[in-house]
Amino acid sequence: MAAVATQVEVASRDGPATKNKLTMVVFSGELDKLFAAFNIATGAAASGMDVTMFFTFWGLQAIKKSTRTGRSLMGRMLGWFLHDVEGVGPSKMNFGGAGRWMFKRMMRSRNVTPLRELRALAAELGVKMLACQMSMEVMEIDREGLIDMVQGVAGVAAMLEEAAQSKATLFI
Amino acid sequence: MAAVATQVEVASRDGPATKNKLTMVVFSGELDKLFAAFNIATGAAASGMDVTMFFTFWGLQAIKKSTRTGRSLMGRMLGWFLHDVEGVGPSKMNFGGAGRWMFKRMMRSRNVTPLRELRALAAELGVKMLACQMSMEVMEIDREGLIDMVQGVAGVAAMLEEAAQSKATLFI
Amino acid sequence: MAAVATQVEVASRDGPATKNKLTMVVFSGELDKLFAAFNIATGAAASGMDVTMFFTFWGLQAIKKSTRTGRSLMGRMLGWFLHDVEGVGPSKMNFGGAGRWMFKRMMRSRNVTPLRELRALAAELGVKMLACQMSMEVMEIDREGLIDMVQGVAGVAAMLEEAAQSKATLFI
Numbered sequence: 001m002a003a004v005a006t007q008v009e010v011a012s013r014d015g016p017a018t019k020n021k022l023t024m025v026v027f028s029g030e031l032d033k034l035f036a037a038f039n040i041a042t043g044a045a046a047s048g049m050d051v052t053m054f055f056t057f058w059g060l061q062a063i064k065k066s067t068r069t070g071r072s073l074m075g076r077m078l079g080w081f082l083h084d085v086e087g088v089g090p091s092k093m094n095f096g097g098a099g100r101w102m103f104k105r106m107m108r109s110r111n112v113t114p115l116r117e118l119r120a121l122a123a124e125l126g127v128k129m130l131a132c133q134m135s136m137e138v139m140e141i142d143r144e145g146l147i148d149m150v151q152g153v154a155g156v157a158a159m160l161e162e163a164a165q166s167k168a169t170l171f172i
Numbered sequence: 173m174a175a176v177a178t179q180v181e182v183a184s185r186d187g188p189a190t191k192n193k194l195t196m197v198v199f200s201g202e203l204d205k206l207f208a209a210f211n212i213a214t215g216a217a218a219s220g221m222d223v224t225m226f227f228t229f230w231g232l233q234a235i236k237k238s239t240r241t242g243r244s245l246m247g248r249m250l251g252w253f254l255h256d257v258e259g260v261g262p263s264k265m266n267f268g269g270a271g272r273w274m275f276k277r278m279m280r281s282r283n284v285t286p287l288r289e290l291r292a293l294a295a296e297l298g299v300k301m302l303a304c305q306m307s308m309e310v311m312e313i314d315r316e317g318l319i320d321m322v323q324g325v326a327g328v329a330a331m332l333e334e335a336a337q338s339k340a341t342l343f344i
Numbered sequence: 345m346a347a348v349a350t351q352v353e354v355a356s357r358d359g360p361a362t363k364n365k366l367t368m369v370v371f372s373g374e375l376d377k378l379f380a381a382f383n384i385a386t387g388a389a390a391s392g393m394d395v396t397m398f399f400t401f402w403g404l405q406a407i408k409k410s411t412r413t414g415r416s417l418m419g420r421m422l423g424w425f426l427h428d429v430e431g432v433g434p435s436k437m438n439f440g441g442a443g444r445w446m447f448k449r450m451m452r453s454r455n456v457t458p459l460r461e462l463r464a465l466a467a468e469l470g471v472k473m474l475a476c477q478m479s480m481e482v483m484e485i486d487r488e489g490l491i492d493m494v495q496g497v498a499g500v501a502a503m504l505e506e507a508a509q510s511k512a513t514l515f516i
Contacts, residue, residue: 169342327387338511343516
């Protein structure tokens with residue numbers, strides 16, 4: 001009993017206690033990095049970990065619908081360059097889109113689950129997907145512009161709370 | 173009492189105990205990544221976490237003065253390409269500098285705190301900013317070339333000690 | 345005794361307990377990022393931490409032999425663009441290879457250990473190097489295409505188990 005009491009005290013003084021949890025800040029929006037992110041997320045969720053993915057900046061492309069975004073002139077210009085999960089290319093050797101095709105083909109020939117299906121699997125496995133509020137405002141992406149699997153719009157404080165409880169936090 | 177003693181033993185055998193602390197290795201030097209880094213840092217510090225930022229390689233641009241750096245021919249050549257916090261561009265869609273202007277404008281129109289002010293806020297909130305000694309040597313950046321807010325020049329061992337005590341460590 | 349029993353229970357319910365350990369997911373394959381990764385790895389190992397590096401995607405270049413890889417037409421095309429540890433260039437200012445030469449020269453003039461030697465030092469210090477199985481399959485890199493220092497081929501589940509026991513996990 002004394003031991004338990006001590007641990008609770010420690011937890012309150014040192015911030016939240018650690019759970020069997022993984023937090024990922026998904027900043028990048030490239031095919032290969034998103035693929036790594038969703039692979040790690042589904043692997044962790046399948047092995048029983050709580051997983052939270054916090055999508056920010058270019059990472060919002062992973063949870064965007066294919067509809068155009070932006071209200072102001074700037075926002076609409078930016079919107080031309082934002083893709084959805086099917087349209088993002090790799091971080092290396094994109095060759096004006098050829099790289100995207102090549103990577104997808106190589107993955108398919110190795111029976112690797114495509115990104116779109118990995119994302120659906122993540123949602124099924126209970127991976128919590130959060131969208132960064134500030135990035136949405138700066139990039140002029142509304143909640144309606146994001147897929148329904150997204151569980152919420154959150155700020156950096158909410159992400160940090162998840163991170164503080166996690167065994168590991170990755171910035172991708 | 174027994175419980176406390178056990179915990180101290182565990183801490184000494186397994187390395188330092190965890191504090192309510194966040195460590196960030198800031199390797200990248202782009203506007204969007206630095207913006208994410210300082211946003212996370214100030215958010216964490218505002219919520220009561222200890223925060224240490226260890227700036228290395230391109231990340232040194234975040235804590236550089238605007239003065240030119242480099243002593244050798246190579247170092248001075250490299251110095252032409254290094255910016256300060258006002259001059260760095262985004263990792264995507266820089267379009268020869270137009271992207272920097274566009275991003276800054278979009279951020280301002282959304283009332284987002286500019287990078288330079290975020291950095292000052294971080295210092296005010298007690299975020300510890302350390303510069304990587306080896307990167308400074310390789311890139312020929314002197315202590316005088318860094319802003320006064322930088323609390324020290326440190327090696328990888330010092331960074332790792334901070335990381336080992338942290339709830340989360342991010343490589344950005 | 346009561347305290348120890350409580351801690352063991354906590355560990356089993358919340359996943360594996362934390363050791364004095366560092367896990368790195370090495371996704372990137374650029375000279376500067378690999379240099380940072382191996383510097384952190386050797387620094388951590390030298391200070392007594394267990395270190396595991398999990399090489400995935402472009403990071404496989406860090407543990408590739410210089411031999412050409414790929415079986416299918418696509419795989420061989422990709423193989424033309426993959427380098428070994430001597431051939432990788434920096435993430436910025438590569439200038440068609442000139443940047444690689446410049447960086448290596450600046451590092452040498454500062455008596456910085458070259459990447460190839462850092463890697464050997466990591467192995468000597470007991471850093472565990474694992475190759476990502478799925479990346480090897482997609483990129484058509486065989487076990488024989490990797491250097492002997494690599495201790496094993498592993499999946500994301502094995503990497504996550506290491507991460508869950510670690511003080512810090514970095515995605516580089």
